[in-house]
Amino acid sequence: MTAKTKDGKVVFTDEKIYMPQSTNSRGDKMVYGPGRKMGIVRDTSLQPLQTKVETYEIRFPYEDAVKDGKKVREIKAKEMDIEISLWYQPLDMPPDKKPVEGKDRFLFYKTTKTVAVK
Secondary structure (H helix, E strand, C coil): CEEEECCCCEEEECCCCCCEEEEECCCCCCCCCHHHHEEEEEECCCCCCCCCCCCCCCCCCEEEEEECCEEEEEECCCEEEEEEEEEECCCCCCCCCCCCECCCEEEEEEEEEEEECC
């Protein structure tokens, strides 16, 4: 997710990875059987036929100024373009390798919305 002003300046960017997170559920004890060795701590994966809603609080770029002896906050950009992209990338990719579009990762969904201060 990337937020840009109308002149192209990046104001905010964030990236999230959706996948199950697991841990050793027994600590340092010896556990027999693969069903008990790993336990799911939480599931942050994208489930089929379920809507995932994410909320971001993005501040518009501002500047504090003094006018008539009072401190005033002036908003520099009244509009921002928010670009959201949802990619699929296999888990077996090394973290130091940059993914190649179309080969290592695939675009599922992309949208751009404009938000404004009124």
